[in-house]
Amino acid sequence: MSYKRNFSKKITLHYSGSASVPAGQTSVNYSGSVSDTVYITIEVDTDSFDKGVHTCKSAVNGLTSSVAATEAAQIAAINQNAEKVGSTIISGFFNTIRLEIDQQIMELNSRIEATFLHxxxxxxxxxxxQKQMERDYQSIAGRYLKIFEDLNHELANRIQLLDKPAFLFKEQCDQQQSRTMENDLATTVTVFGREEAALQAQISASLTKKRALETIGKAxxxxxxxxxxxxxxxxNMLKEQAQGTRYAPVCFIETQSAKNELDKEVFPCELLCEQDPKELLSGFQEKAWSNLPQEESxxxxxxxxxxxNQKYTQGDTHTTRVRERILKLLNFNHIKSL
Structure with a gap:
């Protein structure tokens, strides 16, 4: 597109000099400035350039449309080919898997049939x-049942022989009971009543004696x-104003310092709180100490x-070492007694 531009600028020119006059042989100095405004108009013609740009734009637009069409066609072709390749691969994969599964199913069916037959x-x-074991069990059970029945009969016979008096007594009692119940004679009933009354009296007397003896024993x-x-x-009880001996524990400590000085202290318990520690200390010093007897040791x-052993029951290394150290430190020969 053509356009015009206007430019203006003021130009100032300074001058100075001297002039001589021949008549008078004098010189005159002069100076001054001259200014003027300059106007410039520039016209730019861009018609040919605009035509070239328009032509280039048309060519670029055509190229862009052709490139877009080519790209779209290429993308469509790529998608189509990809779909074909994908479908081919998927169908081949599934066919392979199907064949393998069919083969495995056939193998498993053959194994299942063979296992089922087995x-x-x-x-x-x-x-x-099972039938053989049932027959054997029946035969063995029959033999053992016969053996146990024979044993039962034999044991019953032996028990009757061993306790024959008791069985005879039971038979006689049954006979007496049946005689009293089945006999219709009045004399029999009277005699049996008398015998039963005497027997009950004896039993009652024996029970009374037994209970009396138990009561006397408990009393x-x-x-x-x-x-x-x-x-x-x-x-265990002490009467008033009675003298007795009381025993109480006392701790007597004797230490030796670095200067070989002996220090002795006594620590009594609460029962001996009224006792003077000095008296206890003098009592310890007056008595002679001796080794423990072998029996007490x-x-x-x-x-x-x-x-x-009750305290250190664990079997770890630390507990064992502590127990061994305690046993080494213990020495009953150094224990003294009064």
């Missing part, structure tokens, strides 16, 4: 074994226990070993 044979054998036991309790209480050793 199971049928095993089933027949099991039924035969005797109670009185004996009461007597023992009273004697025990009398032994053995008793203490047994008790100590039992407590140690």
């Amino acid at each position: 199971l049928q044979e095993l089933k027949k054998r099991c039924f035969e074994k 005797n036991t109670f009185l004996l226990k009461q007597k023992q309790l009273e004697e025990t209480i009398d032994k 053995n008793q203490i050793s047994r008790f100590f070993n039992a407590e140690l």
Whole structure:
């Protein structure tokens, strides 16, 4: 598109100099400035360029449309070919899988049929074994049943022989009972009533005697226990103004310092709180210390070993080492007693 541009600029020119006048032989200096405005108009003709741009634009648009059409055709061809390739691959894959599955199904069917036939044979054998075992069981059970029946008869006969008096007594009692119930004679009933009354009186008397003896025995036991309790209480109780001996634990410590100085201390329990520690200390110093007797040392050793085994029951390395160290430190020969 053609266009015009106007430009203007003011130009200023400075000048100076001197002039001589011959008549007077004098010189005159002069100076000044001249300014003028310059106007310039520029006209640009772009018609030919615009025509070229329009032509290029048309060519580019045509090229763009052709490229787009070519790209669309190429994409459509690629999609079509991809679909063909994909369908071919998928169909081939599924055909391969189908063939493999069919082969596996055929193999499994053959195995199942063979296994089923084998199971049928095993089933027949099991039924035969079951029938054979039932027959054997019946025969064995019959033999053992006969043996046990013979044993029962033999044991019954032996029991009757061993307890023959009891069985005879039972038979006589049954006969007496049947005689009293079945006989219609009045004298028989009277005699039986008299015998039964005497027998019941004897049984009642024996029961009374038995209960009386049990009561006397219980009373005797109670009185004996009461007597023992009273004697025990009398032994353990102290009467007023009575003298006795009381035992209480006391801790006596004797230490030796670095300067070989002996330091002795006594720590009594609460029962001896009224006792002066100095008196206890002097009492310890006056008495002679001696080694423990062998019997007491053995008793203490047994008790100590039992407590140690009960305390350290675990079998780990640390517990074993602690137990061995305690046993090494223990020495009953160094224990003194009064």
